[in-house]
Amino acid sequence: MNAIVALCHFCELHGPRTLFCTEVLHSPLPQGASSGDISGQNEQAEEEEGGIQMSSRIRSHSPAEGASADSSSPGPKKSDMCEASGCRSLAGGHPGYVSHDKETSIKYVSHQHPNHPQLFSIVRQACVRSLSCEVCPGREGPIFFGDEQHGFVFSHTFFIKDSLARGFQRWYSIITIMMDRIYLINSWPFLLGKIRGIIDELQGKALKVFEAEQYGCPQRAQRMNTAFTPFLHQRNGNAARSLTSLTNDENLWACLHTSFAWLLKACGSRLTEKLLEGAPTEDTLVQMEKLADLKEESEGWDGSEEEEKPSSQPDVVEGQELSKCSPESSLMADCNSWNVAHRRLSVFRSLRHMRQVLGASAFRMLAWHVLMGNQVIWKARDMDLVQSAFDVLRTMLPVGCVRIIPYSDQYEEAYRCNFLGLSPHVQIPSHILASEFAVLVDVRTATRSNLYPTLFDDEQSLNKYEFVVTSGSPVAADRVGPTILNKIEAALTNQNLSVDVVDQCLVCLKEEWMNKVKVLFKFTKVDSRPKEDTQKLLSILGAAEEDNVKLLKFWMTGLSKTYKSHLMSTVRSPTSSESRN
DSSP: OOOEEEEEEEETTTEEEEEEEEEEESSSOOTTOOOSOOTTEEEEEEEEETTEEEEEEEEOOOHHHHHHHHHHOSSOOGGGSOTTSTTOSSOTTOOOEEEEETTTTEEEEEESSOSSHHHHHHHHHHHHHHTTTSOOTTSOEEEEEEETTTEEEEEEEEEEEOTTSGGGEEEEEEEEEESOHHHHHHTHHHHHHHHHHHHHHHHHHHHHHHHHHHHHSOHHHHHHHSOOOOHHHHHHTSOOOOHHHHHTOTTHHHHHHHHHHHHHHHHHHHSOOOOOSSOOOHHHHHHHHHHHHHHHHHHTTTTHHHHHSOTTSOOOOTTTTGGGSOHHHHHHHHHHHHHHHHHTTSSOOSHHHHHHHHOHHHHHHHHHHHHHTOEEEEEOSOHHHHHHHHHHHGGGSOGGGOOEEEEESSOOOTTTOSEEEEOTTOOOOHHHHTOTTEEEEEEEEOSSSSSSTTTOSSOOGGGGEEEEEEESSOOOTTOOOOHHHHHHHHHHHOTTSOHHHHHHHHHHHHHHHHHHHHHHHIIIIISOOOHHHHHHHHHHHTOOSHHHHHHHHHHGGGOOHHHHHHHHHHHHHHHHHHHHO
16 A cells, blocks of 8 residues: 555654654665665564564664764754654664565565655644644544645544653554545545554553553652742653653564554555446446345345245245146146246337337337336236336336336326336326326237238237327427437337347437436536526537427436435535635
8 A cells, every 4th residue: 555654743842743654665775774784783673474574674873874864864853852752763873674575575664754855744744733733522533634735644643641741641643644535535444443453552551651650659749749830941851751661662663663564565455446347327326226225125024024924825936836736736837837928928029129019100109208207108908018018118218217117906196107007997097198298008909810910920929919109298200309219219220230239329328318417417406507507508418409408307317316425525525625724
């Protein structure tokens, strides 16, 4: 993971200071940190954790070499450091810690400050903000802040017990800095748990030292018995102690390096990028939302249906349990299954098939009402025929615009469904039959045999039906209609295109018009532009005609909740960031 993890401290003399940081290097090591054999080295420690080999090198420098290093370092001046190393982690001549990841050939380098001036500035600013203005309630806990220019920061502030400090505690923070905001936010739960573990370990060690010091020499009573001294004089005379002194752990920085290096490696390995051919379509998003809703509803239904069902009537699913029946019942079941299979032949196979059966003018009227969002009613005895008709017609609409009641014994209002299947004896209200917002397909028994003799070679199943399409607002043959309807008819009449190609063409047309719907939704619902600007936008989109406008408004109801919420959050985020700044 391309990030920097740092431990920061708030010094009462110098303010926020960076104590220790670990960064990822994909290039050769900087000059200050070397993992090769060094003459005069005093100690070498190698440790394996999670596939990382850690090699810490400690060497002594001459005063001249140390001075030159301090003069060229981007860190704070030596005069700004606490006398008792409260603002320092590694000694002046310490080259830092290096960990080698053998699997990826990545090096994890730890020192007090990054060597690169730009990285030093980013870490310095994040340190100041984490211990000054960007704090959570109670001053102890996680918080997220940042911007595109200086990077995004996950910060966790905490206190360490110190018997000599003002208030008997000192303020620290562990920060994780990276430029990828989405990646860092997705890593929040992981980072919170692991960094919280590091903090608990530090606080536990410091608490033991604090309790031992308080037991030997209680500071509270001693301070109350001491005469009052000016705060500045007391503060200058009581420099901050180092974290190694507060925890009584000489190997603290080596352990922190190991923990930070493992944190960077593990956090980078837990999330992987996946190549997708494109963003999910609106139909996919709506289907995912519907599945999630059904899953939530089904959780409350578990066991309720089983309690209501009689135990003497087990469910039979498509021919199961036939082996338990007698030969006579098996023969009857075979006959019934043959009748079901024969009845299922009476179905529409595609839009082209339906257009051939209904005729060009009747199909155009039906398709116009489907695209406009009007109620489409089918009256027939054959439920499979009605279901197949709806399965074919729904392909012209986005998934979010489809509301189907496959078969009912009573009329249902248009707000409940735009596809309604009815049995032949159901009476439809007269105002619905005369309405321009409904179309009726009455499936009757054909008065003539062999009504469609040239359409099918292997099956004559639809010959027994006659389809009568009526509406209170018939679509004139010379009416232009919505643009997408004309393109659909052009694809259906082109015999050079197979059914599969027509289906893909339909998918592309729906995505094209759904993109126009998204633009119109953003323009009208989110930005609240005036009507004059909306008309100009519709002209640019090529949808200024009346039928196209009606289609866009109806298809707007099919937008997914995910897209709408994402759009609203994107629009509101600049305002919230400005108010926060």
